[in-house]
Amino acid sequence: MLLKKVYTLVFISKDQQILLGLKKRGFGVNKWNGFGGKLEPNETIVEAASRELKEECCIRVKTTDLKNIGHLEFTFEGDKTMMEVRVFGSKLFEGIPRETEEMLPKWFPCNNIPFDDMWPDDRIWFPYMLKGQLFYGRFHYKDLDTILNYHIEELKSMEEFYNRNL
Numbered sequence: 274m275l276l277k278k279v280y281t282l283v284f285i286s287k288d289q290q291i292l293l294g295l296k297k298r299g300f301g302v303n304k305w306n307g308f309g310g311k312l313e314p315n316e317t318i319v320e321a322a323s324r325e326l327k328e329e330c331c332i333r334v335k336t337t338d339l340k341n342i343g344h345l346e347f348t349f350e351g352d353k354t355m356m357e358v359r360v361f362g363s364k365l366f367e368g369i370p371r372e373t374e375e376m377l378p379k380w381f382p383c384n385n386i387p388f389d390d391m392w393p394d395d396r397i398w399f400p401y402m403l404k405g406q407l408f409y410g411r412f413h414y415k416d417l418d419t420i421l422n423y424h425i426e427e428l429k430s431m432e433e434f435y436n437r438n439l
């Protein structure tokens with residue numbers, strides 16, 4: 274039986290560019306990623322997504338402007354925790370990205386994503402996100418650099434996906 278922990282992951286985009294942040298500490302340090310983290314008590318998933326974005330790069334987005342675009346699950350060999358990551362996207366936001374204690378933000382052209390300095394799974398599901406396709410990905414890691422096996426699929430609708438997994 275796996276213990277599930279829920280995380281958010283937010284991608285802001287504009288003019289064929291996507292905002293990534295270089296993680297300065299903690300889990301995934303020195304990797305480029307979207308912005309997100311764990312839920313706080315009594316917080317909805319979109320509230321957590323919006324809060325983490327603001328805390329990590331000073332960008333504000335309304336919860337109603339966050340679109341759930343994907344769902345990721347990560348497990349690690351010998352670990353009974355499953356990380357469930359709800360992925361959101363938005364083109365509607367306010368503010369200018371600013372460096373914080375946790376992240377160094379930078380815009381990247383969508384055709385020049387720094388995959389060599391990202392989680393190995395990103396290379397597999399980013400193409401779905403960049404094409405505007407909804408996706409579900411499941412990745413089992415041996416260690417932080419090695420994927421042992423994975424499953425990826427395009428989804429017709431996130432609602433249908435969550436209903437089928439009730």
Ligand SMILES: Nc1ncnc2c1[nH]c(=O)n2[C@H]1C[C@H](O)[C@@H](COP(=O)(O)OP(=O)(O)OP(=O)(O)O)O1
Nearest residue numbers: 280281282299300301306308309310311358392394
């Ligand atoms: N493999 C992979 N690919 C893409 N994105 C991620 C992973 N693993 C991950 O954890 N993530 C994402 C999911 C979250 O957005 C972050 C991790 O959140 P984390 O920084 O640990 O959570 P916080 O709540 O911000 O942590 P504190 O440092 O504040 O305790 O990476």
